Amino acid sequence: MxxxxxxxxxxTLEKLEGLEAIETPSLLIDAVRMDRNIETMADVAxxxxxxxxxxxxxxxxxxxxxxxxxxxAVGITVAKIAEAEVMAxxxxxxxxxxxxxxxxxxxxxxIRLSEQIELIxxxxxxxxxxxxxxxxxxxxxxxxxxxxxxxxxxxxGVLYEQAAALAAEISAMPHLRLTGIYTFRGSLLASxxxxxxxxxxxxxxxxxxxxxxxxxxxxxxxxxxxxGSTPTAAYAAAVEGVTEVRPGTYVFxxxxxxxxxxxxxxxxxxxxxxxxxxxxxxxxxIVDGGSKTFATDxxxxxxxLQLKGFGHILGLADATLARLTEEHGMIELGxxxxxxxxxxxxxxxxxxxxxxxxxxxxxxxxxxxxxxxxRTPVLAxxxxx
Amino acid sequence: MxxxxxxxxxxTLEKLEGLEAIETPSLLIDAVRMDRNIETMADVAxxxxxxxxxxxxxxxxxxxxxxxxxxxAVGITVAKIAEAEVMAxxxxxxxxxxxxxxxxxxxxxxIRLSEQIELIxxxxxxxxxxxxxxxxxxxxxxxxxxxxxxxxxxxxGVLYEQAAALAAEISAMPHLRLTGIYTFRGSLLASxxxxxxxxxxxxxxxxxxxxxxxxxxxxxxxxxxxxGSTPTAAYAAAVEGVTEVRPGTYVFxxxxxxxxxxxxxxxxxxxxxxxxxxxxxxxxxIVDGGSKTFATDxxxxxxxLQLKGFGHILGLADATLARLTEEHGMIELGxxxxxxxxxxxxxxxxxxxxxxxxxxxxxxxxxxxxxxxxRTPVLAxxxxx
Numbered sequence: 076m077x078x079x080x081x082x083x084x085x086x087t088l089e090k091l092e093g094l095e096a097i098e099t100p101s102l103l104i105d106a107v108r109m110d111r112n113i114e115t116m117a118d119v120a121x122x123x124x125x126x127x128x129x130x131x132x133x134x135x136x137x138x139x140x141x142x143x144x145x146x147x148a149v150g151i152t153v154a155k156i157a158e159a160e161v162m163a164x165x166x167x168x169x170x171x172x173x174x175x176x177x178x179x180x181x182x183x184x185x186i187r188l189s190e191q192i193e194l195i196x197x198x199x200x201x202x203x204x205x206x207x208x209x210x211x212x213x214x215x216x217x218x219x220x221x222x223x224x225x226x227x228x229x230x231x232g233v234l235y236e237q238a239a240a241l242a243a244e245i246s247a248m249p250h251l252r253l254t255g256i257y258t259f260r261g262s263l264l265a266s267x268x269x270x271x272x273x274x275x276x277x278x279x280x281x282x283x284x285x286x287x288x289x290x291x292x293x294x295x296x297x298x299x300x301x302x303g304s305t306p307t308a309a310y311a312a313a314v315e316g317v318t319e320v321r322p323g324t325y326v327f328x329x330x331x332x333x334x335x336x337x338x339x340x341x342x343x344x345x346x347x348x349x350x351x352x353x354x355x356x357x358x359x360x361i362v363d364g365g366s367k368t369f370a371t372d373x374x375x376x377x378x379x380l381q382l383k384g385f386g387h388i389l390g391l392a393d394a395t396l397a398r399l400t401e402e403h404g405m406i407e408l409g410x411x412x413x414x415x416x417x418x419x420x421x422x423x424x425x426x427x428x429x430x431x432x433x434x435x436x437x438x439x440x441x442x443x444x445x446x447x448x449x450r451t452p453v454l455a456x457x458x459x460x
Numbered sequence: 461m462x463x464x465x466x467x468x469x470x471x472t473l474e475k476l477e478g479l480e481a482i483e484t485p486s487l488l489i490d491a492v493r494m495d496r497n498i499e500t501m502a503d504v505a506x507x508x509x510x511x512x513x514x515x516x517x518x519x520x521x522x523x524x525x526x527x528x529x530x531x532x533a534v535g536i537t538v539a540k541i542a543e544a545e546v547m548a549x550x551x552x553x554x555x556x557x558x559x560x561x562x563x564x565x566x567x568x569x570x571i572r573l574s575e576q577i578e579l580i581x582x583x584x585x586x587x588x589x590x591x592x593x594x595x596x597x598x599x600x601x602x603x604x605x606x607x608x609x610x611x612x613x614x615x616x617g618v619l620y621e622q623a624a625a626l627a628a629e630i631s632a633m634p635h636l637r638l639t640g641i642y643t644f645r646g647s648l649l650a651s652x653x654x655x656x657x658x659x660x661x662x663x664x665x666x667x668x669x670x671x672x673x674x675x676x677x678x679x680x681x682x683x684x685x686x687x688g689s690t691p692t693a694a695y696a697a698a699v700e701g702v703t704e705v706r707p708g709t710y711v712f713x714x715x716x717x718x719x720x721x722x723x724x725x726x727x728x729x730x731x732x733x734x735x736x737x738x739x740x741x742x743x744x745x746i747v748d749g750g751s752k753t754f755a756t757d758x759x760x761x762x763x764x765l766q767l768k769g770f771g772h773i774l775g776l777a778d779a780t781l782a783r784l785t786e787e788h789g790m791i792e793l794g795x796x797x798x799x800x801x802x803x804x805x806x807x808x809x810x811x812x813x814x815x816x817x818x819x820x821x822x823x824x825x826x827x828x829x830x831x832x833x834x835r836t837p838v839l840a841x842x843x844x845x
Contacts, residue, residue: 098565098845132786154787174748174787175737177805180483199738202804230788231738231746352560353584353616361616363559366757367820368844372784374759399757401517401817402539402559402844403615419587420562432786435752436820438842457823457841459753460483 094422097448099350100364102437103424104451106444108344109326110142116308116325117147123312128152128171128301130323133431135455136440137165139326144169150193152321156184157458159194165454169193171301173257173321175223175231177203182210189218197257199223199233204245211250220245221255221299226282227266232258238286239293246295255299256290257321258283262306262335268379272335276303276310284316306335329430330387331373334380340387345434346424347386348441349404351417360394360417362404362425369399369425370432386425391415396425479807482833484735485749487822488809489836491829493729494711495527501693501710502532508697513537513556513686515708518816520840521825522550524711529554535578537706541569542843544579550839554578556686558642558706560608560616562588567595574603582642584608584618589630596635605630606640606684611667612651617643623671624678631680640684641675642706643668647691647720653764657720661688661695669701691720714815715772716758719765725772730819731809732771733826734789736802745779745802747789747810754784754810755817771810776800781810 097103120127129143130152140151140162150169153159159170174197176182188194198204198220211218222242225232233241238256246253262268264275279302287297303311303320305328312320324331327345328338347369349362369385375397376382384395385404393409404425408417417423427433434440435456441448482488505512514528515537525536525547535554538544544555559582561567573579583589583605596603607627610617618626623641631638647653649660664687672682688696688705690713697705709716712730713723732754734747754770760782761767769780770789778794789810793802802808812818819825820841826833 096565099563100844175804177737178484178735180481199740200804202739203737206805225740228785229740229744230783230785230790232740234740350563352562352588354587355584355610355614355617355619359614364844366755366817367842370751371756371759372751372786374756398615400615401757401820405615419560419585420591432751435786436842437844457752457821459485459749459822 094348097348097441099348099422100368101348102434102440103346103348103448104327104440104442105344106442108342109139112325112328112342112344113143113146116322119309119312120320121147125312125317126319128319128321129326130173130304130321131158131162131455133323133326133434135434135453135458136451137162137167137454138451140167143326149319152323155458155460156181156188157460158455159188160184161455161458163188163192167192171195171221171321173197173223173259175199175203177206179206179210182207183214186211186214186216186218189216195219195221195254197221197223197231198245198251199231201241201244204241204248204251208248208250217250217252219252219254221257221301222253224256224258224283224286226258226260226279227263228260235282235286239289242290242295243293253295254297255301256283256287256297257299257301259304260302260307261304270335270379272306272337273310276307277314279303279307280311280314280317284314287316305332306337324431327430330382330426330428331380334382340426343426345430345440346389346426347433349423349425351419351421351423354417354419357413358408360406360408362406362423363402364404364425365402366399367401367436369396369404369427370429370436371399372432373428375428382428386427389424389426391423479733482733482826484733484807485753486733487819487825488731488733488833489712489825489827490729491827493727494524497710497713497727497729498528498531501707504694504697505705506532510697510702511704513704513706514711515558515689515706516543516547516840518708518711518819520819520838520843521836522547522552522839523836525552528711534704537708540843540845541566541573542845543840544573545569546840546843548573548577552577556580556606556706558582558608558644560584560588562591564591564595567592568599571596571599571601571603574601580604580606580639582606582608582616583630583636584616586626586629589626589633589636593633593635602635602637604637604639606642606686607638609641609643609668609671611643611645611664612648613645620667620671624674627675627680628678638680639682640686641668641672641682642684642686644689645687645692646689655720655764657691657722658695661692662699664688664692665696665699665702669699672701690717691722709816712815715767715811715813716765719767725811728811730815730825731774731811732818734808734810736804736806736808739802739804742798743793745791745793747791747808748787749789749810750787751784752786752821754781754789754812755814755821756784757817758813760813767813771812774809774811776808
């Protein structure tokens with residue numbers, strides 16, 4: 076799906092003229108595309124009658140979380156208690172911290188927050204559950220928890236075959252209410268990265284529904300079966316018994332999702348505006364964005380995506396963002412791109428490989444409504460703790 | 461040089477007990493090591509009688525820039541006019557923006573700043589110089605500039621053989637004062653990445669001194685010959701005719717510099733404190749820092765460094781920070797590390813591969829003086845524009 080825009084050589088460059096007032100590098104968000112993405116995923120959830128709980132790690136902006144909720148989301152997902160605190164302070168009242176909280180200070184922060192809003196926290200081990208129970212008990216508080224299941228990614232999550240035993244122990248703890256199970260799998264099939272996101276989503280949903288049914292036969296009242304990321308959400312949602320999906324990236328989409336076939340490059344709402352600062356040779360243009368502007372966690376040339384370069388350069392065929400140093404991006408220009416005759420001072424737009432970690436590098440985004448750009452702070456950026 | 465700490469297995473873990481009050485993940489800076497690094501590089505510059513102008517991209521903290529100046533630096537280097545503005549607002553009065561400024565708005569900001577402090581800006585093209593001249597002329601202002609030379613890295617910088625012609629054109633421009641030449645080369649030898657930083661530094665210095673002499677014979681009064689990064693500064697400074705070095709990373713050092721042989725791991729002042737949040741199997745521990753905590757621009761297993769994993773885990777032999785997702789770090793544990801019997805809730809310290817881009821992910825650092833930790837905001841973080 077990467078071919079569409081590469082034929083338009085100069086058209087997109089010309090459109091950038093209205094952007095002269097914007098300093099670069101700048102992360103632009105096209106509000107029309109974003110709104111459409113928000114609606115599309117809300118429709119997916121409605122059609123399959125599952126809850127939508129978007130992961131806010133992608134945008135980290137409370138105003139966007141509120142838009143997702145207006146469109147039908149039941150609440151949001153975050154990875155950090157600090158992110159939950161920022162979101163709650165800006166009016167989000169239903170948050171799932173899909174991460175094991177194991178230290179006393181974080182659990183105490185979660186308890187404080189759960190006295191104010193609907194809060195659910197993740198748990199994936201007996202030690203973690205005991206710590207939650209211990210501190211919740213001390214505060215005379217009941218915490219809603221979900222058990223994380225490892226369905227092949229080998230990071231957090233109890234092993235699938237050990238889940239029933241752990242669920243039984245947690246459900247016996249008086250200050251924890253175990254209401255659901257969840258997993259994060261990405262685009263994995265039979266424990267290997269895959270481009271077959273449909274099969275991956277179905278497998279993910281089926282594994283989790285099967286486990287939920289098994290837990291219910293043991294007398295554990297699992298109501299929430301929460302699965303699915305942007306590549307797999309639509310397929311996992313179609314599995315009977317799945318109750319919730321938690322996609323994040325879809326709000327903006329990115330080059331990785333386009334490569335996975337989940338969206339087209341035209342659906343990507345986020346792009347980085349850069350300026351050509353140097354033209355040392357005919358086949359090379361240097362732009363003012365490097366590894367502090369474009370995230371490097373999704374590397375070019377790796378399986379299964381095999382992306383070329385660190386982003387898709389709009390309107391310039393056979394140009395590759397081939398190398399990054401901290402504040403320099405080295406664009407290699409093939410014959411077609413050389414013909415475009417880039418000048419120092421020209422601006423380019425680049426769709427990053429991975430939008431979530433790219434947003435996290437920016438203090439603010441420029442939100443585009445027609446010809447108006449609004450500087451919007453990324454309020455939960457860097458909320459690591 | 462990576463072996464020293466790996467033998468101490470549990471000693472370092474025990475020392476972390478005093479850190480319980482610190483939320484994780486957190487970037488710790490050991491002030492004693494930092495101060496020693498600042499002094500050591502100041503001594504290098506003094507011995508070779510060259511100016512030291514540290515690159516502030518590493519720390520992005522004005523208080524640290526002031527320490528470097530107190531220790532003898534003549535001023536600082538930055539990559540962005542926005543960084544210069546933050547630094548100037550906090551008392552730094554001599555700044556080199558070692559980056560070509562080519563847009564009107566940025567040049568106007570540079571002119572405003574240069575009315576308040578000693579400011580030098582980079583230039584590497586005729587188009588860029590003309591733009592600088594045009595806007596400086598409009599403001600009736602004279603801008604001090606340095607010409608950037610490409611000595612093999614193939615990013616910004618005029619090609620070596622074209623430098624004399626461009627210097628002649630710039631020196632004829634009435635509102636630009638061309639006082640120096642500079643280059644950034646990293647650890648490159650004969651245009652290839654190398655571990656032989658001594659030879660690389662000598663070659664870099666020699667190339668630039670030779671060019672400066674050639675320009676002088678043309679009647680261009682080059683006073684500043686500015687070279688050298690952390691790996692090469694000491695060797696380039698020793699070359700007769702070099703007047704300034706601009707190392708950045710040395711203030712904290714990192715795993716990459718240790719691998720290059722520039723420092724030992726004991727010189728590394730920056731480490732990330734993380735908590736074990738999950739132990740899904742005997743050979744795997746999951747910590748609460750991923751690609752939004754550890755920069756991924758220096759990838760494991762790439763030439764010439766061949767680093768193992770995304771950081772050096774202190775006190776745990778044969779443990780590798782093998783994989784990162786956004787908020788999860790997957791540590792593979794060999795037999796020795798498995799014997800350490802890590803528990804959920806245990807804390808680890810990890811020296812990142814690249815400290816500059818890692819600092820840039822953090823809103824603040826925890827500055828350690830003895831047993832006291834001071835939360836210090838990274839004021840120029842994300843100052844991309």
